[in-house]
Amino acid sequence: MFSLAAPMGQSLRLFSLRTFVGAALFSAALVSVGTLTSMPANAQTIPQPQTIIPSAPQLAANSWILMDANSGHILAQNNADERLPPASLTKLMTAYLAERELDRGSLSPDDKVNVSEKAWRTGGSKMFIEVGSQVPVEKLLHGIVIVSGNDASVAMAEHIAGGEAQFADLMNQHAARLGMENTHFENATGLPVEGHYSSAHDLARLAQHIINDYPEHYKMYSERDFAYGGIEQSNRNRLLWRDPSADGLKTGWTEAAGYCLVSSAKREDMRLVAVVMGTKSEEARVQESQKLLSYGFRFYETKHLYERGAVLANPRIWGGDINEVRVGVDKEVFMTLPRNRNEELRARINLKSDMSAPISVGDDVGTLDVTLGDKVVGTRTLVALEDVEEGGFFKRLMDQVQRFFSGLFSRFTD
Numbered sequence: 001m002f003s004l005a006a007p008m009g010q011s012l013r014l015f016s017l018r019t020f021v022g023a024a025l026f027s028a029a030l031v032s033v034g035t036l037t038s039m040p041a042n043a044q045t046i047p048q049p050q051t052i053i054p055s056a057p058q059l060a061a062n063s064w065i066l067m068d069a070n071s072g073h074i075l076a077q078n079n080a081d082e083r084l085p086p087a088s089l090t091k092l093m094t095a096y097l098a099e100r101e102l103d104r105g106s107l108s109p110d111d112k113v114n115v116s117e118k119a120w121r122t123g124g125s126k127m128f129i130e131v132g133s134q135v136p137v138e139k140l141l142h143g144i145v146i147v148s149g150n151d152a153s154v155a156m157a158e159h160i161a162g163g164e165a166q167f168a169d170l171m172n173q174h175a176a177r178l179g180m181e182n183t184h185f186e187n188a189t190g191l192p193v194e195g196h197y198s199s200a201h202d203l204a205r206l207a208q209h210i211i212n213d214y215p216e217h218y219k220m221y222s223e224r225d226f227a228y229g230g231i232e233q234s235n236r237n238r239l240l241w242r243d244p245s246a247d248g249l250k251t252g253w254t255e256a257a258g259y260c261l262v263s264s265a266k267r268e269d270m271r272l273v274a275v276v277m278g279t280k281s282e283e284a285r286v287q288e289s290q291k292l293l294s295y296g297f298r299f300y301e302t303k304h305l306y307e308r309g310a311v312l313a314n315p316r317i318w319g320g321d322i323n324e325v326r327v328g329v330d331k332e333v334f335m336t337l338p339r340n341r342n343e344e345l346r347a348r349i350n351l352k353s354d355m356s357a358p359i360s361v362g363d364d365v366g367t368l369d370v371t372l373g374d375k376v377v378g379t380r381t382l383v384a385l386e387d388v389e390e391g392g393f394f395k396r397l398m399d400q401v402q403r404f405f406s407g408l409f410s411r412f413t414d
Contacts, residue, residue, distance in 0.1 A: 053299045053300075054299075056077075057291045059292070060279060061278050061285075061288050062279075064276045064288065064292065065077040065080040065275050066274050067208065068300070069264060069271040070304075071302060071335055072205075075296045075300055077200070077201070080275075081200075082182075084197060084198065084199065085196065086197065086252060086260065086277075087256075087257035088250065088252035089203055089277075090188070090196070090252070091144050091250060094153050095144050096206065096210050096214075098156055099214040099217045100174075103213075107137050109136065110136055110137070110138070112134035112135070113135050113136070113156065115151070116158055118154060119151050119154040122150045122153075122191075126149050126150060127143030127144075129149075129155060135152075135155065137156075139228060141156070141217075142220055145220055146226040146235050147236075156188070157188035164188055168185045168187055171185040175206075178205060180198070180199075180202035180206060184196065184197055190257075200276075201275075203277075204262070204274075207264060211271065223235065237249070237250065237251050237263065247266065248262075248264045253282075258280065259278075263275075265293050272292075272297065274292040301338075301342075302334055302337075304332065304334055306329050306332065306333040308331055310329055310333075312327055312329065313351060314327065315327060316355070319357045319400070320389065321395070322388060325365075325386060326384070327382050329380055330385075331380075333370075335377055335378050336377075337377070338372075341372060341373075344372050345370060345372055346370070346372075348368070349367075349368055349382065350367045350369065351382070357388045357389060359387065360384065360387055361387055365383060367379055367382055
């Protein structure tokens with residue numbers, strides 16, 4: 001592996017890159033912003049004042065976490081992986097699976113859902129759907145998210161999977177897919193039952209997917225009221241009234257779980273997700289969530305470094321039908337930083353040496369390391385952005401000769 005470091009500037013949005021090619025030995029990418037160039041090794045920089053970040057607030061809750069929704073960086077946590085009853089926070093997964101089916105086209109917003117007696121009889125918070133009636137999928141989804149309808153959740157589960165038990169199995173499969181290692185669902189509602197649990201960390205990860213995977217559905221999480229059958233109810237997430245930047249996600253309560261809230265807010269280019277579990281009251285879950293969000297926005301910022309598909313290098317490929325391959329990132333790259341430390345960012349591209357054809361789109365060809373001072377704050381996989389087929393016989397032969405002399409030259413110059 002070889003690497004090349006370069007500074008990142010304050011107006012960080014989308015990076016350009018310059019390729020250096022040396023005697024057919026290798027290619028590497030130099031990341032720069034605007035007119036900034038690499039500093040010489042003996043260059044001296046003027047120290048800049050740094051933001052002093054206090055320790056994260058301590059909350060009156062059993063468990064909590066604060067996460068950057070774009071980068072996934074965790075800014076604060078306490079008992080975040082403890083398995084706890086999630087109460088109606090469970091419905092985030094119920095809604096997520098419905099949104100997934102809508103996105104895939106397996107469900108339509110206008111599809112009619114038959115309301116079973118089981119759904120109608122389910123206790124707890126309700127949307128107040130009637131047994132034997134037919135309710136559009138879109139209405140049920142709003143009833144799940146906004147007014148936490150247990151009846152709506154069971155009806156949706158039965159419609160998607162044929163029964164609530166089958167739907168719970170589907171929930172667990174997707175929890176595993178999303179990396180929710182401390183979660184197991186027994187139902188679609190969160191009503192208390194043995195073996196039904198989740199964690200603040202897992203719920204933050206789920207919220208991150210709800211926000212980023214299906215953004216067209218996310219706006220309903222900010223709706224304050226919902227009416228069905230002549231009954232109007234308010235969203236239980238009172239943070240929507242307190243903080244104009246808050247726009248989701250879901251509340252939960254049972255005696256065992258206490259008062260819980262998964263919330264999200266966006267200010268400028270930064271979106272945070274906060275999860276608090278096991279507070280003592282509705283007011284406490286709002287106040288404790290506000291503490292986390294205020295801390296994150298006050299002391300941190302999110303930087304968008306690269307767009308998906310950004311080309312960061314053009315390394316030499318031996319034996320291919322072309323001599324170079326475009327290399328970059330297959331996902332957007334975000335980093336969470338302490339405020340006012342943007343000028344300390346550096347990017348280092350590490351490419352596999354001596355790469356040979358064939359290469360396929362998506363093949364792992366190296367890493368991108370982003371450092372802040374002397375600390376690596378993020379690493380992303382670099383992938384091939386195009387296919388490289390094997391070259392013809394004479395092309396491969398010429399490359400073998402060139403490769404031999406290049407390797408020989410390298411040994412003499414090391």
